[in-house]
Amino acid sequence: MESRIKKLNHKQFNNSGKYVVYVMEASQRAYFNHALEFAIALSNEKKKPLVVVFNLTDKFRFSNLRYYTFMLEGLVKLKYLLNQRGINFVIKKSDYISGSIQIAKDSVVIVTDRNYLKTQRHWRQKVAEQIDIPLFEIESDCIIPIELVSQKKEPYASTIRPKILNLLNNFLQPVDHQEPKIKSTDLEIESVNFKSHQDLLNLINIDTTVKPVSEFYEGGYDQAEKFLKIFIEQKLSHYKEYRSDPTKDYQSELSPYIHFGQISVLYIVLEILKHYDIRDENVQSFINEAVIWRELARNFCYYNPMYNHYEGIPDWAKQTLEDHLGDQRDYVYSLEDLEYAKTHDVYWNAAQIQLLKTGKMHNYMRMYWAKKLIEWTSHPKIAFDYACYLNDKYELDGRDPNGYAGISWCFGTHDRPWFERQIFGKIRYMNDKGLERKFDIKEYVKKYSSI
Numbered sequence: 477m478e479s480r481i482k483k484l485n486h487k488q489f490n491n492s493g494k495y496v497v498y499v500m501e502a503s504q505r506a507y508f509n510h511a512l513e514f515a516i517a518l519s520n521e522k523k524k525p526l527v528v529v530f531n532l533t534d535k536f537r538f539s540n541l542r543y544y545t546f547m548l549e550g551l552v553k554l555k556y557l558l559n560q561r562g563i564n565f566v567i568k569k570s571d572y573i574s575g576s577i578q579i580a581k582d583s584v585v586i587v588t589d590r591n592y593l594k595t596q597r598h599w600r601q602k603v604a605e606q607i608d609i610p611l612f613e614i615e616s617d618c619i620i621p622i623e624l625v626s627q628k629k630e631p632y633a634s635t636i637r638p639k640i641l642n643l644l645n646n647f648l649q650p651v652d653h654q655e656p657k658i659k660s661t662d663l664e665i666e667s668v669n670f671k672s673h674q675d676l677l678n679l680i681n682i683d684t685t686v687k688p689v690s691e692f693y694e695g696g697y698d699q700a701e702k703f704l705k706i707f708i709e710q711k712l713s714h715y716k717e718y719r720s721d722p723t724k725d726y727q728s729e730l731s732p733y734i735h736f737g738q739i740s741v742l743y744i745v746l747e748i749l750k751h752y753d754i755r756d757e758n759v760q761s762f763i764n765e766a767v768i769w770r771e772l773a774r775n776f777c778y779y780n781p782m783y784n785h786y787e788g789i790p791d792w793a794k795q796t797l798e799d800h801l802g803d804q805r806d807y808v809y810s811l812e813d814l815e816y817a818k819t820h821d822v823y824w825n826a827a828q829i830q831l832l833k834t835g836k837m838h839n840y841m842r843m844y845w846a847k848k849l850i851e852w853t854s855h856p857k858i859a860f861d862y863a864c865y866l867n868d869k870y871e872l873d874g875r876d877p878n879g880y881a882g883i884s885w886c887f888g889t890h891d892r893p894w895f896e897r898q899i900f901g902k903i904r905y906m907n908d909k910g911l912e913r914k915f916d917i918k919e920y921v922k923k924y925s926s927i
C-alpha cells in the first residue's frame with residue numbers, strides 16, 4: 477500500500493472537520509479500490525464518518541450520452557454497494573475542482589484516486605493547492621505503481637516487461653477489506669437526488685447525438701462480473717490463439733468497465749488465477765495485454781506530455797512520415813466521410829460501423845483503422861487528430877491512456893522502423909490483403925454492413 481500513497485500538498489489535517497472525504501473519479505468501484513480502503517482506514521483513525529463524493533459535470537470536453545449513460549448506470553449501482561458497506565455516496569452537480577474545494581471546507585482530509593491523463597492530473601494539482609487540508613492521491617489503476625516500475629518513458633514493451641514481471645508477484649495481492657467503524661449512510665449531506673441514471677442525465681446538458689449502447693454494454697460492476705465469468709469459463713482457454721481474430725469473440729469485453737474503474741485489473745487477474753496457473757500460455761497472453769501493454773500506456777502518458785498529439789511520436793517516426801509527405805495519396809477523406817464510414821474500403825467501413833453501433837471496435841481492427849488514416853489524409857498530424865477525435869467520441873473505453881498509446885503505436889511509438897514504403901516510410905504497414913489472408917474477414921463485413 478505504501479508505494480500507492482502520495483500526499484499532493486503539505487497541509488495539516490483539520491481535526492474539527494465533520495468527515496473524511498473520498499473524491500472518487502478514476503476508480504468508480506466499491507471493492508478492490510485502494511483509495512477507498514485507505515479512506516476507510518483514515519476515517520477509522522480520525523473517528524469521523526467517511527463520505528464518498530462524485531462530482532458530476534457536463535463541462536467535460538467529451539461529454540456525450542453514450543459514455544455518460546454507461547458511467548451513470550455504474551454509479552447508480554455503486555451507490556447501493558457503498559451503502560451496503562455503511563458508506564454514504566453523494567453525487568454533486570459540480571466539476572472536480574470546485575466540488576472538491578467546496579466539500580473540503582467541512583472535511584478533515586480528502587482522499588482521491590489516480591488518473592494518468594493531463595486534465596485529471598491538473599484537477600488534482602489545483603485542488604491540492606487551493607484547499608487547507610491534506611489531499612492524498614492513492615494509486616488503484618495499475619497493478620504496480622508506475623514510478624516503481626520505471627522512472628522514465630519506456631521505449632518498448634520489451635523494455636518494460638522484465639521490470640513489471642520482476643515486481644508482479646509481490647503486487648498480485650488482494651486489497652485488504654476495511655470495516656468502517658462509523659456508518660455514514662444516515663448523515664445529512666447535500667446531494668443531488670437520484671434513483672436511476674436517467675434522473676442524473678436529466679440534470680446535465682450533454683451531446684445527445686452519440687447514442688447509448690446499453691444493449692451491448694450496460695454499465696456497472698455486476699455487468700463487469702458477468703463478462704469476466706464468461707471470459708474465464710468460455711474464452712480464456714483460446715485467448716492466445718483467437719484474441720486477434722475480429723470474426724471470433726475471444727476478447728474479454730472488459731475495457732469499458734476497466735476504463736471507468738468499475739472493475740479492477742488486479743481483481744481480474746486474481747480471479748483468473750483462481751482457475752488457471754500463471755504459467756498457462758493464455759494467462760500469459762492476457763497478462764501481456766492487461767498488465768504489460770496497459771501499464772506501458774500509463775508509463776507513456778505519465779512521462780510524455782504530448783501523448784495525445786502527433787508531436788509526441790518518436791523523432792524517427794516523424795522524420796520518416798514527413799519524408800513521404802509528397803507521395804501520391806489515392807484517397808483523401810474528410811472527417812465526415814470517415815465518421816459515417818463512407819470510404820471505398822469495406823473492411824474499414826465495417827470497423828467504423830462496429831464502433832458507431834456497439835461502442836467498441838475489435839482490437840485488431842483498431843490497428844488497421846488507425847493505419848489507414850495515415851494513408852487517407854494529407855498529413856499524418858491530421859490522421860492522428862482524426863484518430864483521437866473518433867476514438868474519444870465513440871469508444872466506450874476511449875479517453876484512456878490505452879487509446880492514446882494505441883493510436884501512437886500506429887504512428888511508430890513502442891515500435892521499430894520497418895521497410896521503407898510509400899506514404900508510411902518506415903512505419904509498420906497494414907493492408908486489406910493481410911486481413912483476407914489471416915481471417916474470414918467477409919464474415920466481419922456481413923455483421924457490420926450498415927449503420
Ligand SMILES: Cc1cc2nc3c(=O)[nH]c(=O)nc-3n(C[C@H](O)[C@H](O)[C@H](O)COP(=O)(O)OP(=O)(O)OC[C@H]3O[C@@H](n4cnc5c(N)ncnc54)[C@H](O)[C@@H]3O)c2cc1C
Binds near residue numbers: 728867874878886
Ligand atoms: C488505434 C487503437 C486505439 C485503441 N484505443 C483504446 C482505447 O481507447 N481504450 C482502451 O482501453 N484500449 C484501446 N486500445 C487497445 C485495445 O484495442 C483495447 O484495450 C481492447 O480492444 C479492449 O477490448 P477487451 O477488453 O475486450 O480486450 P482484451 O483482449 O480482453 O484485453 C483485456 C484488457 O487488456 C488491456 N489491453 C488490451 N490490449 C491492449 C493494448 N493494445 N494496449 C493497452 N492495453 C490493452 C485493456 O485494458 C483490455 O480491457 C486501442 C488500440 C489501438 C490499436
